[in-house]
């Protein structure tokens with residue numbers, strides 16, 4: 122069944138019709154396509170003059186040549202929006218990565234570097250990166266986009282070392298995946314030093330007065346722990362904070378990201394409030410927000426110096 126594409130691909134003065142694999146007809150201006158890439162003209166066998174037929178076999182409709190392409194209507198719509206000037210059609214958002222792949226493939230097929238880059242910029246959209254970092258990594262790496270690949274790799278640190286399988290994993294090679302796993306492992310090792318050596322805390326808080334909450338404030342009935350790894354200035358710190366640090370040290374092994382630190386802090390706040398210590402429950406949120414943001418910053422600074430060893 123043939124259907125018409127939506128605005129602006131239904132223009133009455135368009136000079137060619139592109140028909141997608143699923144029968145959607147796009148009325149477009151050859152000028153925009155030719156300006157995007159001269160190669161387009163050859164690949165699509167566009168008629169040289171508007172409305173002119175290239176041969177007797179040329180399918181015509183309303184006086185316009187009809188060119189069948191192998192892309193489906195959805196891909197062609199996104200793709201053509203990138204080709205058109207932004208005053209006529211805004212670039213598609215491609216928030217859904219499944220849509221990005223075929224558009225990227227079409228951009229490569231027609232050698233449209235600019236569109237390829239535009240598609241890949243959508244891969245570093247924070248919303249997409251937070252939920253689908255491995256898919257972004259695979260697509261970016263496949264497209265040899267250094268900046269996007271590195272950003273996506275950093276976002277994979279929020280997830281466990283061995284990633285869940287996704288369709289895009291086929292886009293990368295085994296050495297690419299090995300490089301990603303090695304990067305992840307190196308980040309885990311580097312970050313472990315932060316929870317093992319608390320000198321950064323001593324430096325930040327200077328003395329007990331800078332972090333009274335860590336040493337059981339007045340009327341606190343939480344008590345202090347005996348895990349010497351988390352002593353500060355040679356003194357035991359409050360039990361629930363030690364538990365938090367023990368938990369975070371474990372988690373950072375698998376997910377060496379600032380998010381791991383912040384997420385665990387939120388859970389600690391809930392637990393401390395539930396325990397209902399008069400001295401701690403009122404101020405735990407504020408103290409842990411401040412502390413976990415400092416800790417997360419340390420983690421992120423450390424990870425920044427670890428390189429993803431990959432040639433681009």
Ligand SMILES: [Zn+2]
Nearest residue numbers: 341343398401
């Ligand atoms: Zn307490």
